Amino acid sequence: MISTLKGIWTRYWGILILLAAWQFFVSINNINSIVAPSPQAVVLSLINNADYFAGEALRTTLTASGGLLLGLLLGIVIAALAWSTPTLSGLLMPMALLLRSIPIVAFVPIIVRIAGYGTHTVLIVTTVLSFFPCYVFALSGFQEVAQVRKDFCRSVGCKTVGWRFFRYVAMPTAVPNILTALRVLAPTALLVALVAEFLIGADGLGYVMLRARSDLEMDKSWAAALLASVLSVAFFALFSWFDKKYRSNWQA
């Protein structure tokens, strides 16, 4: 217990320095709280509105995770289709690339036009933006089966294109790639959900930021931002842990 605390301390004491510098900067320069609230004010705002923040944070977390998982599922399914039908991948890859290269601020209004305002639109945006990397990672994972394993499969009469090969060899081979996609995408999905909420005005931390800013409640807006970064880091840590735990089973 003490050693873990010590570990956390040695790794993250820089954060304390940052907080102290922030507080120092704000009080020395006597900056108006509308420009930059002090850490103290931000923390107080968090504590005073704990229920409110918890509810909104939960909402954003759920939308982000939902979008991430849907994007992952969609990515895997489409990648499986592209794997089984190479001509299809010639169609899918450019489409996926196009989808990915539209900036989120341009992308969101288009989706809103189609799907309307609301949390479901945030979910769609997160799903679509998670889809592409998942698709790429999964597809390259399916194609990464080592020659010696393919040879073995063929030697027992299993073609390296069919369902059985996919189910027993290609699919499991892609697991480390999918873990990587999850780890890299989890924090991004959260930020995408946040931005979408902000732009659409759907409930969640993004909307908290939007409203607090227009009400000039900077402490609240900053608190939401702080909470979002903490969540993002937590997402990354969670999926890194997950990745670490299972990846080693894929080393021969």
Next chain:
Amino acid sequence: MGDLENCVMSNTSHAQTLQAVAGKPREAESASITGPSEIALTNVSKTFALGKGQTLDAVSNVNLNIAGGEFIALIGASGCGKSTLLRMIAGLEDPSQGSITIAGQSPEDCIKRQKLGIAMQEHGLMPWLSAWDNVALPFRLAGLPVDTERVDELLALVGLADFAQALPKQLSGGMKQRVSIARALVLKPDVLILDEPFGALDAVTRRLMNNELQRIWSQQPTTTILVTHSVEEAVFLADRICLMSPRPGRLALIEEVELNRPRGLDTMHEPEFRQTLAKLTAALDDVCTQGSRQ
């Protein structure tokens, strides 16, 4: 060249005398119709296109008849085409010229009927599956119901019954190779193809593995072709040894091993073993230096 032709011509008779030499159980085996398959290679050549019009003759004009239940070792310097020849026999690569038949049928047919088992230097086990599941995998890949008793039996045969639930990463190099061999044998193949299966192991483990393979093989004589760069391993295991000369890969010499079976670790101390070993080592050196002089 004359020597080579003689060798090839007399293969069939070699094989017949061999059956007589090899003792009772194999005679019984070869008498039954569903015994291990014989393999015939006729004028087999393989040319790879290297691009820009360049080609490489990896295997050139190989003629060989392998009797059902015979153990053949293929030796030669690295890069002389042993793996290519083996891959052609296993139906993983088509010959550029010539034909290969296994029990009168094409290697592809043999594969379709799940009558072929292969194990390579890279074991190729699935890292996410336990030893047990790895050995059961051929059933699943072939779309057959898993014969759990057969899987248990094979794990026991290779001495890994206690490691059934271990993942490959938890096994030593020798254990992984044993799982790989169990996996190759699980569908009761008529032909077993081994490409330097113990190439990455240390000398002691390797000798033990050879002994084990010898034991497994004599329990169930299967037509086996083993590629190895260890002459010792070849002499210890094989009925006949084929020596391949480099570039283009041809059969330079076919040597019969007259050691009695069953063979054990003490076989290696017998004078006949040492003689055959010395002879083949000299022949290998000879063939390889000739190759490099070209």
